[in-house]
Amino acid sequence: MNLLEFANPSGWWWLALALPILLLYILKIRLRRQQVPTLLFWDQLFDEKKPRAWWQRLRHLLSLLLQFAFLALVVAALVDPLWSWQREQARRIVLVVDNSASMRAAETQATTRLDEAKQAAGSLVQALRSEDRMAVLSAAGRPEVVIGMTDHQRSLLDAIGGIPATDGPTDVAAAVSAAERLLADHEHGEILVITDGCFANLDALTANPRITLYGVGSKQDNVAITRYQVRRSLLDAVGYQVLLDVTNFSDSEKNCRVELTLGEELVDVLPLDLKPGETVSRFVDHTSATGGELHARLDVADALDTDNHALAVLPERKPVRVQLVTKGNLFLKGVLESIPLVDLQITSEAPSVAPPGGILVLDKIVPAQLPSGRVVVVDPQTATDAWTLGEPLSQPIVAKVDKESPLVQHVRLDNVLFPGARQMSYTGEVEPLIQDPLDGPLFARLERPGGDAVVLACNLDQGDLPLRIAFPVLMKNTIEWFQGNSGELRPAMATGEMLAVDVSTVGNKSLVANAEPVEPLDEAVEVQAVDGAIRSTTQAVELVSPSQQITPLARTGEQVTLGPLLETGLWTVRPASAAVGKAELTPTSTKSTGDETNTESDILIACNLVDPAESDLRPRGELEALQGRSLAILGGQSLWFYLTLVAALLIASEWWLYQRRIVG
Amino acid sequence: MALFDSEFLKRLEYLSLVSRRVFRGRLLAQRRTKQLGGGIEFADHREYSPGDDLRYLDWNIYARYGDVLLKRFQEEEDLHVYFLIDVSRSMSHGSGEKLDYARRVAAALAYIALADMDRVSIFAYSDAVTEVLPLTRGKDRILSVLRFLENLKPSGATTRLQAAATSLVHRASRSGLVIVLSDLYDQQGFRAGLDMLRYRRFEPHVIQLHTAAEANPTWLGDIELEDAESGDLRKLTITERKLRQYRELFTEFLESIDSYCRMYSLSCTRTTTDLPFDELILRMMRTAGVTT
Numbered sequence: 001m002n003l004l005e006f007a008n009p010s011g012w013w014w015l016a017l018a019l020p021i022l023l024l025y026i027l028k029i030r031l032r033r034q035q036v037p038t039l040l041f042w043d044q045l046f047d048e049k050k051p052r053a054w055w056q057r058l059r060h061l062l063s064l065l066l067q068f069a070f071l072a073l074v075v076a077a078l079v080d081p082l083w084s085w086q087r088e089q090a091r092r093i094v095l096v097v098d099n100s101a102s103m104r105a106a107e108t109q110a111t112t113r114l115d116e117a118k119q120a121a122g123s124l125v126q127a128l129r130s131e132d133r134m135a136v137l138s139a140a141g142r143p144e145v146v147i148g149m150t151d152h153q154r155s156l157l158d159a160i161g162g163i164p165a166t167d168g169p170t171d172v173a174a175a176v177s178a179a180e181r182l183l184a185d186h187e188h189g190e191i192l193v194i195t196d197g198c199f200a201n202l203d204a205l206t207a208n209p210r211i212t213l214y215g216v217g218s219k220q221d222n223v224a225i226t227r228y229q230v231r232r233s234l235l236d237a238v239g240y241q242v243l244l245d246v247t248n249f250s251d252s253e254k255n256c257r258v259e260l261t262l263g264e265e266l267v268d269v270l271p272l273d274l275k276p277g278e279t280v281s282r283f284v285d286h287t288s289a290t291g292g293e294l295h296a297r298l299d300v301a302d303a304l305d306t307d308n309h310a311l312a313v314l315p316e317r318k319p320v321r322v323q324l325v326t327k328g329n330l331f332l333k334g335v336l337e338s339i340p341l342v343d344l345q346i347t348s349e350a351p352s353v354a355p356p357g358g359i360l361v362l363d364k365i366v367p368a369q370l371p372s373g374r375v376v377v378v379d380p381q382t383a384t385d386a387w388t389l390g391e392p393l394s395q396p397i398v399a400k401v402d403k404e405s406p407l408v409q410h411v412r413l414d415n416v417l418f419p420g421a422r423q424m425s426y427t428g429e430v431e432p433l434i435q436d437p438l439d440g441p442l443f444a445r446l447e448r449p450g451g452d453a454v455v456l457a458c459n460l461d462q463g464d465l466p467l468r469i470a471f472p473v474l475m476k477n478t479i480e481w482f483q484g485n486s487g488e489l490r491p492a493m494a495t496g497e498m499l500a501v502d503v504s505t506v507g508n509k510s511l512v513a514n515a516e517p518v519e520p521l522d523e524a525v526e527v528q529a530v531d532g533a534i535r536s537t538t539q540a541v542e543l544v545s546p547s548q549q550i551t552p553l554a555r556t557g558e559q560v561t562l563g564p565l566l567e568t569g570l571w572t573v574r575p576a577s578a579a580v581g582k583a584e585l586t587p588t589s590t591k592s593t594g595d596e597t598n599t600e601s602d603i604l605i606a607c608n609l610v611d612p613a614e615s616d617l618r619p620r621g622e623l624e625a626l627q628g629r630s631l632a633i634l635g636g637q638s639l640w641f642y643l644t645l646v647a648a649l650l651i652a653s654e655w656w657l658y659q660r661r662i663v664g
Numbered sequence: 665m666a667l668f669d670s671e672f673l674k675r676l677e678y679l680s681l682v683s684r685r686v687f688r689g690r691l692l693a694q695r696r697t698k699q700l701g702g703g704i705e706f707a708d709h710r711e712y713s714p715g716d717d718l719r720y721l722d723w724n725i726y727a728r729y730g731d732v733l734l735k736r737f738q739e740e741e742d743l744h745v746y747f748l749i750d751v752s753r754s755m756s757h758g759s760g761e762k763l764d765y766a767r768r769v770a771a772a773l774a775y776i777a778l779a780d781m782d783r784v785s786i787f788a789y790s791d792a793v794t795e796v797l798p799l800t801r802g803k804d805r806i807l808s809v810l811r812f813l814e815n816l817k818p819s820g821a822t823t824r825l826q827a828a829a830t831s832l833v834h835r836a837s838r839s840g841l842v843i844v845l846s847d848l849y850d851q852q853g854f855r856a857g858l859d860m861l862r863y864r865r866f867e868p869h870v871i872q873l874h875t876a877a878e879a880n881p882t883w884l885g886d887i888e889l890e891d892a893e894s895g896d897l898r899k900l901t902i903t904e905r906k907l908r909q910y911r912e913l914f915t916e917f918l919e920s921i922d923s924y925c926r927m928y929s930l931s932c933t934r935t936t937t938d939l940p941f942d943e944l945i946l947r948m949m950r951t952a953g954v955t956t
Contacts, residue, residue, distance in 0.1 A: 031888040031899060037754035037762075037878060038849035039891045039898055041913045045906060046898070 011078030017071055025064045066654040073647035077640035082131075090131035092149065092186040094179035097121055098195035099163050100140040100170035101495065101614040105196070105220055105303040113217035114165050117194045120216060124192060125156045135182055136160055139175035139195070141168035141496045141564035149182070167306050167609045168566035169496040170199040176211060183210075197619035206621065215623025221250030223274060223300045224307035224615030225258070228608055230294055230314060232489050233285065238317050238340070240489070242284040244296060244310075248274035249616040256300040260284060262314065263292035289341075291316035293570065293606075306568055307615045310608040312492045313570070319343045320483055321358030325350045329363045331466035332378060335475045336361065342479060354451065359482050372450030374482045379420060379459050386446055386453065390423030396458075399437040407445065407454065407477050408433050411470045418442045420459025443474070454478055492606040498563035499605065501573055503541050503555055506601055544572040546607075552576055565607045573603040667764060668771060668810045675942045676775040676806075709733040743782040744799065744840030746866070747774065748828055749816065752790035754849045755873075756818035757892040761937045762873045766845040767813040768941040769871060773843060776945075778803045785836070786812060789828030790820025790893075796835070821894055823850045825857030833864040842868045847878075848921060855924060862928060870932045871944075872921055879914055879936070881907065 036042070103114040121136070128134060128151065136146040136159050147159035176191055183189035191210055196217040205211050226247045233239030248254045254274045260267040268284050291314040298308040319341045326332060327348060336344050345355075354360035354373025361376045370377075370384045383389045396418040401408050413434065421442055434443035446453040456474075460466045493499055543551045543562060546569025553560045553573065565571060609615070712721060712732040722733045747770045755763040774784045778801065786797035786809065797812040825846065832842065842861050848854040848870070861868040884907070889898045900906075918934055925932035933951075935944050 029886070031886050032883075033888045033890055033897075034883055035757060035890045035892050036881075037757040037847065037892050039889060039894075039896055040849055040851065041910055041917070042889055042898055042900065044913060045909055046900060 005082050007080035007082055009079055011075055011080070014075045014078055015071070018068060021067050021071060022064070025067070063654060063657075066650055070647050070650045070654065073643045073650065077643040077647065080640045081643075089188055090133070091129070091188045091190060092183055093124075093128075093132060093134045093190045093192060094182050095121055095124060095134055095136045095160075096139050096143075096172065096175045096179055096191060096193040096195075097136060097146070097160065097163055098139045098170055098172060098193070099166050099168075100198070101167045101306050101609050101611065102170065102196055102198035102304065102617055103140075103217075104165050104167070104306055105217060105222070105617050107217055107220075107303075112165065113196050114163070116216040117196075118160050118163065120194055120214060121160045122157055124194075125153050125160065128153060128156075135179075136163075137175045137179055137182075138163050139170060139172045139193075140166040141171060141566045143171060143175035143178045145178070145182075166566040167495045167568040167607075168564060169494075169611050169614055170195065171496070172199055172205060173201055176205060176208075180210075195623070196617070197621060197623050198616060199613055200620070202621045213623050215619060217617070217619075219619065220303035220617035221252065221254075222302045222304050222307070222615055222617045223248050223250070223254050223256055223298060224304070224612070225296055225298055225310045225608070225610060226279060226307075226612045226615060227281070227610050228296055228310035228312060229491060230312040230489060231491075233287070238289040239285060239287040240294075240314060242282075242286070242294070242296075242312075244270070244282045244284070245279055245610075246272055246274065246282075246298065247279040247612060247615065248276060249612075249618065251276050254300065256298060258282070259295075259297045259299060261295045261297070262286075262288055263290075267294070288314060289317045303617055304615060307609045307611075309568075310492070310610065311568070311570060311606040313490060313604045313606045315489065315604075317341055320479065321345065321355045322361060322479065323347060323351070323355050323358060324361045324363065325365050326361075326363035327365070329378075329460060331460045331471070332361065332363055332475075335466075335472045336479075338472060339476050339479055359479060370448075370453060372448070374451045375453040376478055376482075377453060377455045379457065380424075380455060386427055386448070387455070388425045388427075390425065393418075393421045393423060393436055393438075393440060395437055396421040396442065397436060398434055398442065400432075400435040400439070402431075402433045405431070405433050405445075407481050408443070408474065409477055411474050411477065413468075413470050416465055416468060416470065417463045418458040418465065419462035421457040424455070424457060452482075454481075490603070490605060492608055492610075493563075493565060494610050495566055495568060495607055496564045496611075498561060499565075500559050500561050501603055501605070502558050503553075503560050503573060503603065504558040506541050506573055506575055506603060540576055541573055542576040544574060546570055562605070565605075568607050568609050571605040571607055573605070575601075667767060667814050672768065672771070676772055679772055679776060679942060679945050705737060707736045710736055742801065743777070743780075744836065744838050745774070745777045745782050745784050746832060746836060746840060746842045747784070747786040748825070748832060748842055748844045748846070749786060749788050749813075750790070750823060750825075750844075750846030750848075751788045751794060751816050751818050752820050752823040752849075753818050753893045754823060754847055758875070758877075760818070762847060762875060763816070763818060765873055765937045765941060766871075767816060769944060770843070770845055771810055771813050772941060772945050774809045775803075775806050778806055778809070783840075784809065787828060787832050787835075788816050789825070789831070790818075791822045791824045792820075792827045793831040794819050799837070823847075823893065824852055825850050825854050826852060826860060827857075829857040829860040833860060833866065836866075839865040840867070842866045843871065844868055845871045845873065847874055848872050854921070858924070858928075858930070862930075868930055870921065870925055870930060872918070872932070872934045873937060874918075874934075875937050880911060 097117055099114055103112065103117060105113050107113055107116060125134065131151075133149045133151050134156055135149045136156065138144045138146050146163055147156060150156060172193055172195060176193065179191045183191070189210060190212065193205065193211060193213045194216060195213060197213070197215055202213070206213060224247055225244065227243060227245035229243045231241050233241055242260065244258060246258060253276060256272050256274070258270040258272060260270070267286050270282050270284070272280055274280060294312045294314050296310045300308060302308070321343045322336055322345070324333060324336060324344060324346045325348065326346065333344070333346065336342055348365075350362055350365050350367045351360065351371060352367070352369070353371050354375055359374045359376060360371055361378065362380075363378045364381045366377055366380045366382050366384055368382070368384055370386045380387070380389065398413040398416055398418070401411070401413060418436070421436070421440075423440055426441075426444070426446060429447040430441065431445040431447070432439070432441035432443075433445060434441070436442055441455075442458065443456050444454070446455065458465055465471050541553045541555055541560060543553050545551070546567050553562070560573070562571070562573070709722060709725075710733065712734045716734050720735050722735050725731055725733050749766050749770055751763060755766065770786065774786070777784050781801065783799045783801045784797075785799045787793050788795040795812070795816065797809065800808065823846070825844070825848070844858070846854070850857070858868050858870065884902055884904070886899070886901050889900060890896070921934065922932060924930075933944070933948055
């Protein structure tokens with residue numbers, strides 16, 4: 001076996017340069033003759049020392065030898081010698097770069113931990129030997145392969161430089177698992193993890209001999225918002241409650257304050273005195289019918305800014321217009337007036353359509369043509385195009401309740417009679433919600449193209465239903481069901497979480513604005529996939545990140561799954577534009593949407609970094625310093641690298657000694 | 665281009681106009697050349713001695729005070745200006761710019777002297793005096809002066825100012841100004857020659873010429889230096905350190921010329937050949953205060 005092989009044997013031809021060097025040397029040692037007006041001064045200069053002593057005659061020979069040595073080293077570098085063990089021990093390295101939220105922490109004014117990690121990764125790439133291959137993974141949220149196995153250092157460096165900073169949680173374990181799959185059973189496989197160590201299962205990773213963890217960043221003080229949620233008040237329809245946790249991840253006491261703002265309005269300022277490691281919880285009650293973005297800002301200057309602010313979306317609570325057509329039903333009037341945000345209007349004549357965006361309640365008076373739109377019918381006395389009336393029911397008691405339906409949620413109907421109820425035959429699709437023992441619908445939902453209708457077959461003047469708690473609850477459910485989820489709070493997400501979102505109302509303006517027929521949103525489009533195959537899929541909504549990056553969402557049914565979201569701020573699910581709808585089916589197709597605004601039917605999702613593990617910028621364990629490893633890897637550089645270094649050193653010495661006349 | 669072309673002659677005329685009695689003024693010896701005797705410019709009085717010419721008795725003083733005093737007058741006398749021009753091979757080293765420069769300066773000063781009705785003589789020397797222009801007078805003699813200067817050729821294997829000075833004092837009929845134009849690279853030392861002139865009551869003025877390359881050589885490495893005069897060779901290795909030492913030595917040499925001239929109240933002008941010769945003349949005049 002040869003101990004040394006040459007990657008480029010043709011480089012030996014460069015040795016022919018020795019001849020011109022020799023010729024130049026011969027020319028060099030020939031003395032130049034220079035006429036001077038007088039030798040007086042030169043004789044004074046050299047009278048004490050005989051010029052050109054014996055050893056000085058050798059210095060030219062030394063110069064020639066240095067030049068030959070330089071040439072030999074350069075040629076040796078060109079032929080690129082490779083030790084046999086280097087060829088046999090070609091490594092497969094997976095480099096895992098932690099780009100989680102904690103890596104955004106500032107180490108200096110200009111650099112973050114991620115910058116240091118990229119710099120360290122660059123030095124590892126430059127230390128690769130010629131037979132080595134490397135892949136790079138990022139470890140925030142879901143692990144991603146930044147670049148696959150390659151030995152092209154330029155591509156590796158470019159890929160590392162392009163690793164984005166995220167607000168996601170660290171998931172080094174998942175990244176290492178992916179790295180293990182990439183390496184398979186390679187004999188000289190290594191997993192190098194560059195992280196700040198701000199995650200929990202550090203010890204489990206260090207136990208794996210295949211994994212080497214390198215630490216970046218120093219211990220930093222940090223104060224963070226570690227919980228931020230908003231919910232509707234149970235007592236007030238336009239009220240809400242804020243739950244806020246702030247934790248001090250430092251070894252010293254911190255004094256700070258939290259400002260809560262709803263849009264431009266200052267809601268509250270909470271002064272906080274935090275002991276080392278202490279978590280303080282605060283509740284804030286407030287009311288607002290207008291809604292907006294509810295920001296919490298922590299007034300503190302620390303290393304990580306991402307966790308100093310949090311966001312929640314407070315939807316607007318719009319009053320719903322309810323038109324009651326009655327001859328004077330005080331029960332119904334009283335119940336509807338008691339429901340918050342109901343703008344009640346009482347008439348005696350039934351209109352042909354429900355009020356735009358509102359609800360029409362018909363008490364006994366029902367025209368032959370059931371008005372279009374959202375309609376509630378109580379105790380119908382006449383037949384319409386939607387149903388026909390039969391005989392009065394003999395036993396109008398409740399036998400069956402569809403407890404899955406939101407319309408009868410929290411409604412208890414034990415021993416309740418529905419007097420005056422009659423047998424009804426519906427002409428269209430009907431969903432019975434409350435039924436009598438003979439499966440006759442006492443309370444039912446009618447599906448209509450022009451807007452659903454809800455029918456309650458009960459004479460309120462005769463029974464005790466209006467006196468029960470169930471009646472206002474039933475009416476409130478009905479009104480809120482017609483309103484849809486408008487005004488309901490969607491809990492703020494933490495970065496890295498997944499979320500299933502009902503997108504059935506996205507782009508559906510009729511639900512909130514008018515009663516026109518709903519356009520079907522599920523538009524089947526042909527999408528050309530990355531592999532070139534044409535697939536038919538449903539892609540009608542898109543996800544817009546806080547930095548206005550657009551990702552098309554392929555929806556199946558009424559739900560889409562989002563996440564993991566790796567950026568804090570306000571995410572938007574909205575109808576896909578035509579350009580995006582025909583975009584390639586890539587993981588993330590992006591375009592700028594800086595001038596676009598949200599519409600009422602868009603789904604707004606607040607995303608915050610409320611992760612104590614990311615906010616705690618104190619390393620959990622001892623991590624290997626990269627400097628030591630760099631030197632160790634330096635020993636594994638290709639031989640040509642060192643040869644070139646020595647050659648450069650030689651030529652610099654030769655120039656300094658001879659050109660600057662240090663010798664002689 | 666000819667050494668003394670029409671442009672050169674125009675410059676000479678200009679210099680002559682701006683100068684006011686250069687040599688009789690304070691340019692060189694810083695004092696006037698005086699000879700008391702028959703003249704028209706009153707100098708002073710002295711006691712009358714029997715035998716004195718009664719025409720010079722100051723009768724006014726006698727009438728007023730009764731003192732018998734004789735009037736004395738300053739006699740106008742022409743000045744002898746000698747030029748000692750170094751024509752050794754060190755002056756013609758390279759393109760000969762030093763010798764040309766020396767000849768131009770000598771021509772300019774000679775023109776000014778002749779224009780002032782002074783007498784001019786030129787001695788060319790290297791190891792000895794090689795050529796001599798006898799004393800001449802009058803502005804119309806400038807052409808012969810120029811012709812003499814133009815015909816000067818480098819010669820000699822050494823430079824010996826002392827030999828040239830000795831020759832000059834022997835040949836000169838009267839003492840006067842001696843303008844030495846040389847690089848002063850004298851193997852025997854320039855002091856002996858100037859001392860000789862001083863001892864014989866001549867008034868030496870030294871114009872030391874050198875080139876910028878002589879003051880600041882830039883060669884490095886192994887080199888063989890050849891003396892332009894003797895042809896001697898030296899094989900040397902010149903380093904940056906040696907170059908620094910050379911510059912220091914050359915500066916010391918120039919300072920030694922200054923200090924010598926200062927010690928004996930001689931006027932001295934040092935210049936490089938980069939400076940135009942008329943600039944040099946004007947500078948000398950400004951130093952002497954004869955022009956502005």
